[in-house]
Amino acid sequence: MPLTSMHGRRVFLTGAASGIGRATALAAAADGAELFLTDLDGTRLDRVVADVRDAGGRVAFAKPADVADFEAVRTLAGEIHDAHGPMDVVMNIAGISTWGTIDRLQHHHWRRTVDIDLMGPIHVMECFVPPMIDAGRGGQLVNVSSAAGLLGLPWHAAYSAAKFGLRGVSEVLRFDLARHGIDVTLVCPGAVDTPWSAPSTSWVSTATRRRCIGSSSASSGTR
Numbered sequence: 385m386p387l388t389s390m391h392g393r394r395v396f397l398t399g400a401a402s403g404i405g406r407a408t409a410l411a412a413a414a415d416g417a418e419l420f421l422t423d424l425d426g427t428r429l430d431r432v433v434a435d436v437r438d439a440g441g442r443v444a445f446a447k448p449a450d451v452a453d454f455e456a457v458r459t460l461a462g463e464i465h466d467a468h469g470p471m472d473v474v475m476n477i478a479g480i481s482t483w484g485t486i487d488r489l490q491h492h493h494w495r496r497t498v499d500i501d502l503m504g505p506i507h508v509m510e511c512f513v514p515p516m517i518d519a520g521r522g523g524q525l526v527n528v529s530s531a532a533g534l535l536g537l538p539w540h541a542a543y544s545a546a547k548f549g550l551r552g553v554s555e556v557l558r559f560d561l562a563r564h565g566i567d568v569t570l571v572c573p574g575a576v577d578t579p580w581s582a583p584s585t586s587w588v589s590t591a592t593r594r595r596c597i598g599s600s601s602a603s604s605g606t607r
Contacts, residue, residue, distance in 0.1 A: 385512075387415070387473065387523075387524045387567075389415060390412045390415040390416055390417035391415060391416030391417070392416060392417075392418070392550065393416075393417050393418065393472040393473050394417075394418050394420065394444070394468065394469070394470075394471045394472045394473070395412050395417040395418065395420065395471065395472065395474075395475065396420040396421075396422075396464065396471045396473070396508075396512060397409055397412070397418055397419065397420070397421055397422075397475040397477060398422050398423070398451055398475065398476055398477050398478035398504070398505075398508060399423055399477035399478030399479060400419075400421035400422060400423045400429060400432055400446075400477070401423035401424075401425045401428035401429040401432055402423070402425070402428055402432075402455045403430075403476075403576065404477050404528065404573070404576060405423065405477040405478065406435075408434075409421060409432055409436060409479060409535060410435065410436060410439065410441070412473075413436045413439065413440065413441025413442065413443070414441060417441075417442075417443075417473070418442050419441065419444060419446075419572070420443075420444055420445040420446075420464055420471065421433065421434060421443060421445070421446040421447075421469070422447055422448065422449045422451075422460060422478075423448060423449075423478065424447070424448060424449070424451075424478070425448065426448035426494070426495075429446055429447075430446070431498055432446075433446045435495045436552065437509045440492060444468060445463075445464055445467070445468065447463070448593055451476075451478050451500060451504030451505070451507055451508060452496070452500045452503060452504050452507075453507075454507045454510075456486045456521045457504075457507040457508055457510075457511050458507075458510075458511050459547040460511075461508075461511035461512055461515075464603065465515055469481040469519070470512075470515035470516050470518070470521075471515070471516060471521070471522065471523065472516075472523045472524070473523060473524045473525075473526065474508065474509070474512045474524070474525050474526070475525070475526040475528075475598075476504070476509070476525075476526065476527045476528060476550075476575065477526075477528045478500065478504055478507050479500060479501045479504070479528065479546075480497060480500050480501060481543055482494075482496070482497040482542045482543050483539040483540060483543065484527075484541075484542070485539060485541075487522050489541065489542055493542055493558055493580075494542045494545070497542040497543060497545070497546050497564070497594035498545060498546045499544070500546075501543070501546035501547060501550065502545075502549040502550055502553075505527055505550055505553070506553065509553075509557070512521060513525060513557075513561070513566070515563075516564075516566055517564045517566070520564075520565075521565070522564065522565025522566055522567075522570075522599075523565070523567075524566065524567050524569065525557065525561065525566060525567070525569070526568075526569045526571060527550055527553070527554045527568070527570055527571070528571045528573070529547045529548075529550045529551045529554070529570055530544075530547040530572055530573060530574075532544045532547050533557040534551070534572050536541070541562065549582040550570075551570060553576050554570040555570070556569055558565050558570075570604075582603070
């Protein structure tokens, strides 16, 4: 069954520098977790590490990395496992949002969104879940999808492609990992006030005022 306490657990968390990731890191630390943090933004990540430690929490490891880069994730996982062993909890929170109509989205919008929001979590799972299985202690895998991974919403084609994919992977792994005592939780938040929502909200507002969605360009931002 899912963990009810983070006390004494080793928790690896992506997207820790801001938004949902930062809030989760602070909450897990307050519950007694030993944190292993990463984010693309090293400067903000350092601030979160300082915030956690100032509040009396424990950060065992923190290093910037791009989850879209498999080799970077594999190297990161190797450093962590060599020094600390397997994790008890793995949380895939890092992500970006990309909104736009099909005639406005360019190929790089699709590619980057899928690389980060779908392949990023897959890279993390490839590198962090097998050691959890080998350890035989069970654990928890948490993947953050979105309401856009549950139903289709206007302007969300690229974002939903990634988030529906993450939902599918998570539902399959819930069965595959059960025999190893590893529970899988899929989180599908709706609108959240995070740094990535600012450019997206602006884009929607402009489109609404113009009453012509197709006249606006694609917008993206980090969570």
